[in-house]
Amino acid sequence: MRLLVIEDEGKMRSALRRGLEAAGYAVVEAEDGQAGLSRGLEGGYDAIVLDVLLPDIDGFEVCRRLRRAEMWAPVLMLTALDAVDDRITGLDAGADDYLVKPFALGELLSRLRALIRRGRPPRPSVLTCGPLRLDPATRVVSWDSEPIELSRREFALLEFLLHHRNEVVQRATILRHVWGVRSDEQSNIIDAFVRNLRHKLDRRFDYLLIETVRGVGFRLRCPREE
Numbered sequence: 001m002r003l004l005v006i007e008d009e010g011k012m013r014s015a016l017r018r019g020l021e022a023a024g025y026a027v028v029e030a031e032d033g034q035a036g037l038s039r040g041l042e043g044g045y046d047a048i049v050l051d052v053l054l055p056d057i058d059g060f061e062v063c064r065r066l067r068r069a070e071m072w073a074p075v076l077m078l079t080a081l082d083a084v085d086d087r088i089t090g091l092d093a094g095a096d097d098y099l100v101k102p103f104a105l106g107e108l109l110s111r112l113r114a115l116i117r118r119g120r121p122p123r124p125s126v127l128t129c130g131p132l133r134l135d136p137a138t139r140v141v142s143w144d145s146e147p148i149e150l151s152r153r154e155f156a157l158l159e160f161l162l163h164h165r166n167e168v169v170q171r172a173t174i175l176r177h178v179w180g181v182r183s184d185e186q187s188n189i190i191d192a193f194v195r196n197l198r199h200k201l202d203r204r205f206d207y208l209l210i211e212t213v214r215g216v217g218f219r220l221r222c223p224r225e226e
Contacts, residue, residue: 001024001025001026001046001047001116002025002026002027002028002044002045002046003020003025003026003027003028003045003046003047003048003049003112004027004028004029004030004036004039004040004045004047004048004049004073005017005020005027005028005029005030005048005049006030006032006033006035006036006039006040006048006049006050006051006054006059006062007029007030007031007049007051007078008031008032008051008053008054008055009051010031012051013029013031016049016108017029019105019108019109020049020109023109025112028045032054032055032056032057033054033055033056033057033058033059033061033062034056034057036050036054036062037057037062037065037066040062040066040071040073041066041069041071043071043073045073046073046074046116047073047074047075047076047112047115047116048066048073048074048075048076049076049078049108049112050062050063050075050076050077050078050095051077051078051079052077052078052079052081052086052090053079053080053081059077059078059079059090060089060090060093061093063075063077063090063093063094063095064093064094064138064139066094067093067094067137067138068137068138068140074096074097074115074116074118074119075094075095075096075097076095076096076097076098076099076108076111076112076115077090077095077097077098077099078099078101078103079098079099079100079101080100080101081100088152089152092139092152094137096115096118097111097114097115099111124136124137127159127162127163128162129162129165129209129220129222129223130207130222130223131143131144131205132162132201132209134155134158134159134162136159139155141155141158143201143204143205144205148200148201148204149200150197150200151196153178153179153193154193154196154197154200156178157174157178157190157193157194157197158197160174160177160178161210161218161220162220164220165220165221165222166219166220166221166222167219168213168216168217168218168219169217169218169219170216170217171190171216171217171218173217174190174217174218175190190218194210194212194218197209197210198210207223208221209221
């Protein structure tokens with residue numbers, strides 16, 4: 001089994017190499033994000049151990065670029081950042097698992113074995129609605145090849161609506177799946193994000209994409225599919 005370890009701290013990188021080699025892995029090292037990206041693009045790895053806080057290109061961006069380049073080796077992120085938002089950012093960037101420093105070598109090995117057993121994740125299918133295209137793997141959204149910049153939550157909302165295109169989706173269902181909220185008390189937050197999407201999609205491209213169904217929820221209307 002061949003692993004790529006991208007870690008800027010020399011002592012940590014050496015300790016990881018020794019521990020992984022003792023466990024029977026062949027290890028390729030990279031000391032910063034640029035070197036890690038270059039080696040990662042070469043391919044041929046069973047898994048990648050990737051530190052987040054790198055001095056040039058951070059681990060989030062390294063992971064994003066690898067996924068955009070169709071590199072699907074499982075990625076285990078290492079970081080001293082333990083905030084929920086940081087973990088979400090890592091997973092949204094395409095990482096498969098997240099380990100907070102300090103950690104025990106045994107836990108690292110266990111997580112790597114689980115990722116390698118699981119194998120390379122399949123590339124998520126691109127979601128389309130007429131000229132609208134959303135790629136979950138690269139997190140790129142475009143309309144007739146023109147890129148659209150969305151926040152993380154806007155992306156998640158649009159992705160969910162695309163999975164249910166031309167269906168009326170209840171507010172409670174959106175809250176549960178996009179925000180993880182089970183109460184209707186925060187349903188007004190959906191309206192704010194729908195307004196944002198309409199500004200970036202409907203008004204910009206002069207097409208009624210997101211329809212409000214009064215008293216129920218919303219529907220993403222796709223041309224030529226209704």
